[in-house]
Amino acid sequence: MIKIVVDLLGADKPQTELVLGAIRAISENKDLYVYLMGRKAELEDFLANVTYDESQLEIVDCTQEITNYDDPVDAYHDKTDSSLIKGLKMCRMNEDIGGFVTCGATGVVLISSILILGKLNATRPALSVVLNGRNDKPFCIVDCGANIDCKADRFVDFARLGVAYMKTLGIENPTVATLSNGIEAGKGSDVIKEAHELLEKCGFNFTGNIEGKEVLDGNADVVVCDGFAGNVLLKSIEGTAKVVFDDIRRAAAGASDTQKAQLEAFIGRLEPKFDYNNEGGAILLGVKKPVVKGHGAATDKTVYNTVKIAYGLAKNNLVEKISEEFEKK
Amino acid sequence: MIKIVVDLLGADKPQTELVLGAIRAISENKDLYVYLMGRKAELEDFLANVTYDESQLEIVDCTQEITNYDDPVDAYHDKTDSSLIKGLKMCRMNEDIGGFVTCGATGVVLISSILILGKLNATRPALSVVLNGRNDKPFCIVDCGANIDCKADRFVDFARLGVAYMKTLGIENPTVATLSNGIEAGKGSDVIKEAHELLEKCGFNFTGNIEGKEVLDGNADVVVCDGFAGNVLLKSIEGTAKVVFDDIRRAAAGASDTQKAQLEAFIGRLEPKFDYNNEGGAILLGVKKPVVKGHGAATDKTVYNTVKIAYGLAKNNLVEKISEEFEKK
Known part of the structure; x- marks a missing residue:
């Protein structure tokens, strides 16, 4: 059994919507077990009308919720019964739990993950996102927002983290490149x-x-950069694709319904792949369990995707693969 | 008369193709005069079969050409009869010349422009590109590649340069924003x-x-950033749009010819606007005459666009507008 802790609070959408993503993930993966961190009574009421295998989940009651307004360090100390802090602590204390999924506030997720789970191999954890490029070829960007001002040796750690991550996706000897202006x-x-x-x-x-x-x-499986450049890169990819799709729809505004439907058939399937928030989330690499962070505007689909990513990372031994890369040092 | 010097050598395409862009620009603007820097005999032979107003141009013979393999400082010293160096010197020595257009090697253009034309207001010149965003709203990025490691006060100069530039496009009180990761x-x-x-x-x-x-x-008329982040931003916009358009065409590969033609009608016009190389070029802001730099893979259309940009910048007094911004200091 692969056990994943799922934080259902702190996002824009209610826990009763987000939980459906987790339910879909367990129904598709019989060796997946989820701990649902949220308000127990409400979740139990809601799930009474949903079909799922009860042997694949457990609801853990949380009386507190962390928001974007919480100071990361205060939240870590004071909100110990929040879905985020309590969930991370469960991850730390139970060796058989494979990973953590949240759509909570980025700063709190970063700091609490490091404080609670601890760093792997003394590296500074990095945020990474896998995108699908041309011909759906996946590649990852490390770092895309956690480490802003970096010294050069940090990039070597980013490369190790990214290489291990791409190996969990079955890429045996990932290529690594430095993002630059030429x-x-x-x-x-x-x-x-x-x-x-x-x-x-x-x-x-x-x-x-x-x-x-x-x-x-x-052209590279792992793109290494500091969190500033990586964030600019990731967000400009996202923003450009969005404007291109919007502009195309505007260009077709006067077309017939048939033509518009045809256009949607061509572009509709492509759109999500340029929006990593739809597809999944950012992975915090370099802590002792995989942490997958969906966007605050997450839907049940985001939770479904992030749970699947955490499940895959746990199953494919991300943490062991990272340690192997650092042993080559 | 607005006089612009046009460097026709050093690009991938032959001068006989590029010159057609300049010819189109003068035919559309009767108060535009161009100095065509190139191999005179060949240009004269070629233009013998082209219709244009002879009172709007002069061919200046150049015996040397600068390539991407030239060292910028060596080229400046040794290739004094090249279209690039000779053209910049003509700009410097003739007060009535309003600007310079080239598709030559970026490094040589940057350094020679500074050495020959001189800096305005003791600022470090910056490369800027104007892109058209959503709803064709123009905005500029400063810097997009000339200044890689910058101190904070440099960004204030970039803002001054960008504000002056956007004023030449008729935007009265341009908004300024710093590119960041949040x-x-x-x-x-x-x-x-x-x-x-x-x-x-x-x-x-x-x-x-x-x-x-x-x-x-x-959301901002002027986006200020260092040349590293600006380059990542500009190139990821360009690359993302290209992949999106390619992916859409691939998604429609099995469609009927009519459907494909319809799709092209929707997307064909949008494509060039995300590729600044097609649309025009980068402007070197902060030297004593406007320098517009088209891509090395420029076509006659690029030359047409870059000449029009230089003409507009000269006509709308870019240099005076920059000085005004710096006087506010």
Whole structure:
């Protein structure tokens, strides 16, 4: 059994909507067990009218909720009966729990995960997102928002985390590239130039610099960058795709219903793949259990996807794979 | 008469193709005069079969060409009869020349422009690109590649340059935002946080931080960032749009010819607007004449667009507008 803790509070949508994502995930994966962190009485009432296998879940009552207005450190100390803190502590204390899923406030998730679960191999944990590029080829961006001002050696840790992550997706010898403002080795900030030199010596399948325009072409499996550049990259991909799709629909505003339906058939399926919030979430790599963070505007579909990601990471031994990468140091 | 110097060498395409862009620009603007820098004999032969107003152009013979393999400083010293260096020197020496257009090597253009034309108001020149976002609302990114590692006060200069630039497009009181990894004032690298504080005090129409996903929404007229982040932003916009359009075409691969033609009608016109290389070029702001730099893969259309941009910037007194912004200091 793969056991995953699912935090159902702290997102924009009510727990009774989000829980349906978890129910769908367990119904599709018979070896998945979920601990649902939320308000027990309300969840029990709601689930009384839903069909699911009772042997695959347990509701854990939480009397507190963490919001975006909570200070991360205060929340960690004071809201010990919140779904987020209580859930992370359950993860820490039970060796057989494989991971944690939340749509809570990013800052609180980052800090509480580090404080409660602890760092793996003394690295600083990084946020990573897997996107599907051209021809649906997956690639990951590390870091995309946790570590803003980074020294060069941090990028080597990001590469190790990303390589381990891509290995859980079945990519055997992932290529690694540094995000930069030109593909030539001499391009980049001082830190990127230094990171480039370090990465060349570390035994990675390192392919050099990658530019923003090639990232989606899938020219590298792991794109390493600081959390500032990674965030700019991730969000501009998301924002650009959104504007392109919106503009296309506007261009077709005067078309017939048949033509519009046809257009939707061409573009409708593509749209979600450029929005990582729809597809899943960011993974906090480098803590002792996989933590998957969905967006605050998450729906039951987000919870379904994030639970599946956490399940996959636990099943494919992310934490062991990360340790292996760090042992090569 | 607005006089613009057009460098026809150093790009991938031959001068005989590129010159057609300049010819189209003068035929559409009767107060535009161009100096065509290239191999005179070949250009004369070619233009013998083209209709244009001879009083609107002059061919200036150049015996040397600068390529991407040239070292910028060596090229500046040694290739004095190249279209790029000779053209910039003509700009410097003739007060009535309003600007310079080139598709040559970026590094050489940057350094030679600074060395020959000189800096305006002692600022470090920045590369800027105007993109059209949602609903075709234009906005500019400063810097998008010239200044990689920047201190906070540089961002204030970038804002001045961008504001002056947007004023030449008729935007009276352009909004300014700092590109960051979150909209909250506390988000960003140490440099961005400091820049944010400085910009709040400088009398700009400053709206705070902007994220990568909102840039194309046109939430700010001027997006200030260092050349590293600006380059990541610009290129990821370009790359994402390209992949989205390619993916849509692939999704429609099995459709009928009529359906494909319909789809092209919806998306064909949108495609160029996300590719600044098609639309025009990057502007070097902060030198004593406007320098517009088209991509090396430029076509006659690129030259047409870049000449029109340089013409507009000269006509709308970019240089005076920049000086005005710096006088407010």
